[in-house]
Every structure is written in C-alpha cells, then in structure tokens.
Amino acid sequence: MSYSRRDPILNEYSLGGTTLNRVKSVRDLGVRFDSKLKFNDHIIDIFTAHISAHKIGRHGSSRKHRAVNDGALxxxxxxxxxxxxxxxxxxxxxxxxxxxxxxxxxxxxxxxxxxxxxxxxxxxxxxxxxxxxxxxxxxxxxxxxxxxxxxxxxxxxxxTPRILEPESGEQVHAWVGQPVILHCRATGDPQPTTHWDRNLTILHQQEGVETEGSANASNARMLVLNNGTLVIRSAREEDSDRYGCTAGSAAGLARHDLQLIVHPEGEVIPSSESSGVASKAVVISISVAGAYMLLVLALMVYCRRRRLRRRRRGEKMELEMVEGREKLVEGEEEKKPNGGPVQNGRLLPHEKDSGPDNSEVSGVSRISKKSGQYDHLSVPRSLLTEQIPLGRGEFGEVLVAKIDISQVKKLRAKEDGDLEPKLRPVLVKVLTTKDEVQLADFRRQLDMFSRVRHANVARLLGLCNEQGSPHCMLLEYTDWGDLKSFLTATRTPEETAEYQARVGQAHAAVAGAAGAAGGRAMPPLEPQHRLLLASHLASAASALAAHRITHRDIASRNCVVTSSLRLKLSCPALSRAPLSHEYYKLHDQVIPLRWLPAEVVMEGEYSTKSDVYSFAATIWEIYTKAELPFAKLNDNSVLERLKGGNLEWNIPSSMPEKLAALLKRCWSHSPTDRPQFTEILEEVNALLQETTSDTTKHNNTEEKDTGTPTPMVFFN
Missing domain, CATH: 2.60.40.10 (Immunoglobulins)
Structure with missing residues (x-):
C-alpha cells in the first residue's frame, strides 16, 4: 500500500490511487475515513459507578526524591x-x-x-x-x-444507594382489571435516581408505557410517575412478569426485583394473612395443581405443534432463547446414555431440564412461539468460497471465506432471477466441540452479535446448519483483516528488530493468515488515527454495555479494521494455533490471562468493568503496535503478580497524558474504581477533537510560514 502527494496547492494526497482533501475537523476526519461514518448519539447510562474506599496510612513527612535533576517539576x-x-x-x-x-x-x-x-x-x-x-x-x-x-x-x-421499597424477591398478586401500584423508593447521598425495568428492559422504553408529564400520560394504561411509582390502571394476565426497581447515583447502584402475578377473575389469591396450617396447605396445593395443569397443557400444545412441523417441513433447526439460554433444536433427536443432548456437533433439546434456566415455564411457552426467529439467517455452506484457515479456537476451526451476498439476499427474499455477484469476506467459526461449556459460549456469542447492531461491531451474517455438518457462525470480516496484524504492519524494520531483541523471537512473530491489507507494509499511524481507533473501540464496547452484554475477550486480535480505518469489534478468539501463546489454561478454562483483571482470573466474575480493563489493554496494544503485554514475563509470573496486586502497566511514550490517566483508572484493582464506557467514550472523543484541532492549527501555521501546505496522510 503506497501513497503519493498529488497537488501541493490543493493540499491533496492519495493512497492507492484515491485522492483525499486535508481534514479540517473531526466530522471531516470521519468522512474521509468512511463516507458513511457518523458520530451517532449513544445511549447514556443514567448511573455512574461509585468509587470504593482504599486502605489508610498515617501522616508523615513529605515524600523524598532522588537528588538528580531529571527534567522540569x-x-x-x-x-x-x-x-x-x-x-x-x-x-x-x-x-x-x-x-x-x-x-x-x-x-x-x-x-x-x-x-x-x-x-x-x-x-x-x-x-x-x-x-x-x-x-x-x-x-x-x-x-x-x-x-x-x-x-x-x-x-x-x-x-451508596439503598432500596427501601420493594423488598427483594417480593410477590405481588392482583386480579384482572384491578389497578396495581408498585413503589420504587431508595435513599442515598446524592439522592439516587430510580427506574423500573421488565425482564431487564427499561420499562418506559417499552411500547404502551408512558411517563408522567407525557402527551399520552392521562390515557396510558401503564404509567411511570416521576417519584418512581409504577401505576397499572387495569391489570391484564400478560402483565404477569418479573419487574425490577433500580436506583443509582454517582455513589453506585442497587436493584430489587419483584414478581407480579395477575390472576383471572374469581381465582383465589394466596393471602399473606392466612393463618393455620390447613388453610396454607390448601392454598399451596391448589396453586401447585394449577401450575402443574398449565405446564402439562403447555407441553402438550408445544409437542403437538412440533410434530406437525416435522411432518410438513421435515428436519429443521430452531433456536430457542429463554432469558439468555439458547437451544439448537433438530428433528430426529438422539440422547446419550447420561441424557447429554449432543449429536454431530449440534445441540438437541432436553425433554426434562430441572436447571434454573427453565424455572419460568410461562417464559418457555411464550418464547417457543418465536423459536424460528433465526431461520432467516440460514445460509447453505456451498455459498462459501475461497476458504482460508486462520487457526483454531475453542469451538473448532476458524476460517476466512467469501460469500456472494446477492445470492444470500435472493434466498432470503425467495425471488427468482439473476443478480450481479457481490462477493464479501466473512469470518467462519465452525462448531465441532461437544463440550457443554464451549457450547454455551458459542450460544452467548451468537446472541451477542445478533442483538447488537452497531457500525463498530461485526455483524452476524448467517448460520450454516445443514444435516450431518457442524454448525458455522458467519461474521462480518474486512478487507484489511485483524487489527493485530494491521498494527504490526505499521512497524518500521528498526522497531521490529528492537522488539524481537527485547522479548525474543517467539513472542515477536505475529500470526495471521489474512494479515492486514494482504500482508503489505502500512504507513505509520498519526496521533489522530490512533485516537480514532480508540474511539471506535470505545463506541463498540459502549454499545455492548448498553445491551448489558459482556464481550470477555476484547483484544487487538479480536478486532478487524477496514481500509477506511474503521475498527469493528469481532471475536475470532484463536485460543489455539497460531495465537495460543496469548491464552492460558486455568482450571480447565482457556482465558486471555494478560488482558483480564484479577476478579475474572481468580473468581470468574465477568462484568462490564472487566471489559473496561480489557479495553484499556487493547488501547495499550494500539500505542505499542501490537506488543504482547508483559512480554518479558512468563504466564506463571503474570498470574502471581496479578494475584498479589502488583502487576504494573507501563505507559508508552507516544500516548497522550490524558489518555494515559484514563487507562490507569481502567486498570484499577477494584472494579468499582474503573469508569463506565459512556464516560470513556466521552473522554476519548474529546481528546480526539482536541488533537485534530491542534493538528489543524499547527498545519495552518506552517502554511503561513512557508507558503506550502503541510502534508497530511490519511487512509483511503
């Protein structure tokens, strides 16, 4: 990839034959990189994480420094x-x-x-x-x-906020047509803000729910008042669900949930004031019998519909998702002797599942009606061409292939006629494992990429699920490949030699079959380019956090970059060859040790705040041109220092001071001390705007002094 200066008067430069005008603002910068790039408004959480207390010391003398003048104070x-x-x-x-x-x-x-x-x-x-x-x-x-x-x-x-009402796990009973009032009250300093959610989705964003003061508030059946009270003017059976009251402020978050049960008219409602063992036993027996009858009826209807679908359409794969639990379903079912539901690398349904994920039978019956929502993503594997293996992950082989998007659209639209071929690169993750833990992670990733539609998150393009073949997840890929290979390609020969001499040949080599821009050397990244990549990554992570999804493996190897310098968060997760040295096996789990905080490594507690830690490690990779974190330490040394709380990240000299201070907060030992992604995105974008403005002013000054426009290189 080469670029040349074209017209010094117009101050235009080209890369690969495409001419670009010099950028004069952040918006222009986005347009030059990608004509479709927009700084979209992101969902801003109304709560920010509180900062926990630290250890205390005693008053002493002022700190002493070495008696050597090493620069300005x-x-x-x-x-x-x-x-x-x-x-x-x-x-x-x-x-x-x-x-x-x-x-x-x-x-x-x-x-x-x-x-x-x-x-x-x-x-x-x-x-x-x-x-x-x-x-x-x-x-x-x-x-x-x-x-x-x-x-x-x-x-x-x-x-820290504390919820006074409702009590956690409380049950509220009501009849159809009866008004229901649910209070959400909390204390704290500063006074926390409260909101209701239904099945972890903010209530006032759902259809048919109005807030106090809105235009339709007087006629709304469900109304959320400004004081946190939820009013249902006329209850319906479909209102039965799990509701959550969340209170948050700068001091932290608190949440209690309750179960609302709306009974048909005339049905006996269990009373908390009932006395006597006999009356309680009668109420419990009636409730259990009614629930059992509803369960049997629901299962009969479900099984009958499933048999009819089999007869009409033959074997078919369905995907059921119940509160985060997905099931891949086939027609001809086989069971292991121990009841394990695996065949040919596919998941088959359990006839009985006593686990906690199936505790809400009403949820199963409702979601089963939507079990075909992934059918439109089904793609024949025969459409995949030019398959190139990248390596292996925990699920199986990972490939890069090309697919004719026009044929995919033709299949989904069920139209005839010839369309002009339009080949597009895709990342293919093949599912061949039978391990239940890995199958669950495959489902989690499938849910993540299907739910989040964002310009900086790789899209789920399809699923291959032919009979007798392993499942394949097709993710959006880019023309310049993964970010790690791209960053390595921006190194000069001198930088590569210095890195190899410092850490050794084993860790200095970067694998990647596709590489960045076909393996060609890339021009060095300017400061605004690096900040743009950081902004894209923060935007993607913020989008995941807004959907309450954790990525769990944010790293440069799991990001892809386009020729217009747009970063997209993906998840090839080559935990085996060729990037196996970047993963570590701990307690039968393969984890990216050097990118994870202590609470994940020690206790397996993934959260948005653990993704914040990994995000900071990835930004560190961008500024070190894809160096391996703590390359001079072996995995055991990294693990021991992480346990002891003395694993220190060094700050690259090329990193701005404000960004370095932000990353240090992201690497805090306590998760509550780490910032939210919304705050990170705001600070990175502000720094990007400031850097771009300074660059423009500097170039304008040089133009006045020399009369010649200063060269600025941007990627095509």
Whole structure:
C-alpha cells in the first residue's frame, strides 16, 4: 500500500490511487475515513459507578526524591477527583517527577490546614473515616527550590444507594382489571435516581408505557410517575412478569426485583394473612395443581405443534432463547446414555431440564412461539468460497471465506432471477466441540452479535446448519483483516528488530493468515488515527454495555479494521494455533490471562468493568503496535503478580497524558474504581477533537510560514 502527494496547492494526497482533501475537523476526519461514518448519539447510562474506599496510612513527612535533576517539576499522573463512601477509609496519591529533591504537601482549598481525620504521608492524602465535613477541594503542592507547582481536586463523600421499597424477591398478586401500584423508593447521598425495568428492559422504553408529564400520560394504561411509582390502571394476565426497581447515583447502584402475578377473575389469591396450617396447605396445593395443569397443557400444545412441523417441513433447526439460554433444536433427536443432548456437533433439546434456566415455564411457552426467529439467517455452506484457515479456537476451526451476498439476499427474499455477484469476506467459526461449556459460549456469542447492531461491531451474517455438518457462525470480516496484524504492519524494520531483541523471537512473530491489507507494509499511524481507533473501540464496547452484554475477550486480535480505518469489534478468539501463546489454561478454562483483571482470573466474575480493563489493554496494544503485554514475563509470573496486586502497566511514550490517566483508572484493582464506557467514550472523543484541532492549527501555521501546505496522510 503506497501513497503519493498529488497537488501541493490543493493540499491533496492519495493512497492507492484515491485522492483525499486535508481534514479540517473531526466530522471531516470521519468522512474521509468512511463516507458513511457518523458520530451517532449513544445511549447514556443514567448511573455512574461509585468509587470504593482504599486502605489508610498515617501522616508523615513529605515524600523524598532522588537528588538528580531529571527534567522540569511535574505531576505524573495529575491527581484526579475522588468519591469516598461515608465512614470508609481512602487515599489520594500525588506523585511528582522531575526536579532535584521536591517536597509534596496537601492543603485544604489552597493553603488551609487539613481537617481532623485527614492526614498527608509522602504525598498521599489519607482519610481515616470519611465524614461529610471532609468533602471539599484539596490542593497538592510540590516545591523544589524556587519552583512550585500545584493541582486541585474535589473530594466527595457519598452514601451508596439503598432500596427501601420493594423488598427483594417480593410477590405481588392482583386480579384482572384491578389497578396495581408498585413503589420504587431508595435513599442515598446524592439522592439516587430510580427506574423500573421488565425482564431487564427499561420499562418506559417499552411500547404502551408512558411517563408522567407525557402527551399520552392521562390515557396510558401503564404509567411511570416521576417519584418512581409504577401505576397499572387495569391489570391484564400478560402483565404477569418479573419487574425490577433500580436506583443509582454517582455513589453506585442497587436493584430489587419483584414478581407480579395477575390472576383471572374469581381465582383465589394466596393471602399473606392466612393463618393455620390447613388453610396454607390448601392454598399451596391448589396453586401447585394449577401450575402443574398449565405446564402439562403447555407441553402438550408445544409437542403437538412440533410434530406437525416435522411432518410438513421435515428436519429443521430452531433456536430457542429463554432469558439468555439458547437451544439448537433438530428433528430426529438422539440422547446419550447420561441424557447429554449432543449429536454431530449440534445441540438437541432436553425433554426434562430441572436447571434454573427453565424455572419460568410461562417464559418457555411464550418464547417457543418465536423459536424460528433465526431461520432467516440460514445460509447453505456451498455459498462459501475461497476458504482460508486462520487457526483454531475453542469451538473448532476458524476460517476466512467469501460469500456472494446477492445470492444470500435472493434466498432470503425467495425471488427468482439473476443478480450481479457481490462477493464479501466473512469470518467462519465452525462448531465441532461437544463440550457443554464451549457450547454455551458459542450460544452467548451468537446472541451477542445478533442483538447488537452497531457500525463498530461485526455483524452476524448467517448460520450454516445443514444435516450431518457442524454448525458455522458467519461474521462480518474486512478487507484489511485483524487489527493485530494491521498494527504490526505499521512497524518500521528498526522497531521490529528492537522488539524481537527485547522479548525474543517467539513472542515477536505475529500470526495471521489474512494479515492486514494482504500482508503489505502500512504507513505509520498519526496521533489522530490512533485516537480514532480508540474511539471506535470505545463506541463498540459502549454499545455492548448498553445491551448489558459482556464481550470477555476484547483484544487487538479480536478486532478487524477496514481500509477506511474503521475498527469493528469481532471475536475470532484463536485460543489455539497460531495465537495460543496469548491464552492460558486455568482450571480447565482457556482465558486471555494478560488482558483480564484479577476478579475474572481468580473468581470468574465477568462484568462490564472487566471489559473496561480489557479495553484499556487493547488501547495499550494500539500505542505499542501490537506488543504482547508483559512480554518479558512468563504466564506463571503474570498470574502471581496479578494475584498479589502488583502487576504494573507501563505507559508508552507516544500516548497522550490524558489518555494515559484514563487507562490507569481502567486498570484499577477494584472494579468499582474503573469508569463506565459512556464516560470513556466521552473522554476519548474529546481528546480526539482536541488533537485534530491542534493538528489543524499547527498545519495552518506552517502554511503561513512557508507558503506550502503541510502534508497530511490519511487512509483511503
């Protein structure tokens, strides 16, 4: 891939024969990279994560530095604002670099003494037990001879939200046509905001639900009041469901859920005030008998419909999803002696499942009606051409192939006639394993890519499910391949030689059959290019978080990049060859050890905050041109340091200070200290805009001084 300067007067440059005007704004930057690129509005969570308390120390003398002048006196990093839970302990660091022997002191406001209960030790502000009177602005002052620098931060004392009503697990009974009032009340400091959800979907975003003050509030059957109360003016049987009350503020989140059961008119409602063993036994017996009859009827109807579908249409694959649990269903079912439902790499339905995922029978009967929602994604494997193996993952082989999109559209539209061929690269993940854990992860990834439609998330293009063949998941792929190979291609020969000499040949080689842009060398990335990639990744991760989905393996190897420099989050997950050295087997689980925080490695607790940690590691890869994190350490050393809490990330010199400070927060040991993706996206976009503006001003200045436009290279 080469580029040449075309017209110095017009200040245009080309890459691969395509001419681009010099960018003058963030919006122009997006247009140049991709004419369809837009900075879409993202769903902003109304809650932000609270910051937990830290250990405390004792007041001591100012911190000492080595007596060597290593540059101007400066903060590394700049102290940032802090929130502490009421009556908890915490500390705020103020680290100084440069100078000869600087002294560091903390003051209340600008020069007032620290209040009782707050001390300073070696530049660290210590709070023994946070009280409301400790809240305020604190200044860190560093002095070295005649040089003085200072930084002011805000300390807030907060109270974690606590829900007063409803009680967790509460059951509310009502008759059809009866009004129902559900209260959602919480306390905290600052006062938390509350909202209702139904089956983990925000209630006021659902059809037929209005909020107080809206145009249709007076006629709405379901109304959410501003004080957090949910009013159902006339209950219906379909209103029976699980409702959740969530309260959140800058201090954290709290959630209680309840079960609303709407009974037909005349049916006996269990009363909490009933007394006597006999009356309670009668109520319980009637309820159990009624539930059993409903279950039997639902199963009879379901089995009959399934048999009729078999007779009419033959063998067919269906995908059922019940509260996050999906089932791949076939016609001719075979069972293992132990009841395991696997045949030819496919999942078959359990006739009986006593697990927790099937506890809501009413949910099964409702969702079963939608079991064919993935039929439109069925694609014959014969349409896949030019298949190139990339490696192997936990599910099976991973390939890159091409598919004729026009033929796919023709099949789905059930139209005749010839269409002009339109080949498109796809990532093929083949499912050949019979391991239940890996099958569940395959279902999870299938759900993730089918639910999230976003410009920076790879799309699910289809499923191959022919009889006798393993299942295949077809994901969107790009012309320049994976981000890791692309970043490696931007290295100069000198950088490659230096990296190999530093970490050894084994880790320096980057595998990838497709490579970036066909394996060709790429021009170096400019600062705004790297920030654009970071913005795309933050946008993709924020979209997943908005759907309450965790990726669990965010890394450069699992991202793809287009020739217009658009990043898309995918998941090839080549946990075996050729990237097996980037994964580690722990407790029969293969995990990306170097990209995961301690709570995942030690306890298996995946969350949006663990994805934040992995996101920061991927941004680190972008600025180090795809170096292996902690390349000088073996896996056991990384594991031990992670357990001990002393695994330190080094910051690349090319990374902006504001971005470095953000990544350090993302790598915090406590998940609650890590920022939300909405906050990350906002900060990265602001930094991108600032960098682009500075570049434009710098180039305009050079043009005035020299009379010649300054070259700027952008990708086609």
């Amino acid at each position: 400066r903060f590394e990093p700049e102290p940032y604002n802090k929130k502490l839970e009421l009556n908890s302990a915490g500390k705020i660091h103020c680290k100084v670099a440069g100078g000869v022997a600087p002294t560091v002191q903390w003051f209340l406001n600008e020069s007032s003494p620290l209040p009782s209960g707050v001390t300073s030790l070696n530049g660290t502000l210590l709070v023994t037990s946070a009280e409301h009177r400790h809240a305020g602005r604190y200044t860190c002052r560093a002095t070295d001879g005649n040089t003085t620098i200072h930084s002011t931060i805000s300390l807030d004392v907060v109270v």
